Amino acid sequence: KDRVDDALNATRAAVEEGIVAGGGTALLRAANALAIKGSNPDQEAGINIVRRALQAPARQIAT
Numbered sequence: 001k002d003r004v005d006d007a008l009n010a011t012r013a014a015v016e017e018g019i020v021a022g023g024g025t026a027l028l029r030a031a032n033a034l035a036i037k038g039s040n041p042d043q044e045a046g047i048n049i050v051r052r053a054l055q056a057p058a059r060q061i062a063t
Contacts, residue, residue, distance in 0.1 A: 024055075024058035024061060025058075027054045027055070027057055027058065028054070028055060028058050030054050031051050031054035031055050034047065034050065034051050
């Protein structure tokens with residue numbers, strides 16, 4: 001019973017404090033929202049680096 005109470009309290013606290021979905025879901029959503037174009041090849045490379053970095057946790061979980 002104590003474990004159930006602890007789990008419920010932890011879940012309630014997470015919801016109240018704005019904890020986001022796990023498993024890299026929030027990062028994948030951020031990567032998808034990163035739909036911008038750079039004005040030169042260097043900026044494009046930087047955007048792609050950030051996009052891949054945001055996707056990396058989900059890739060690791062999936063493999």
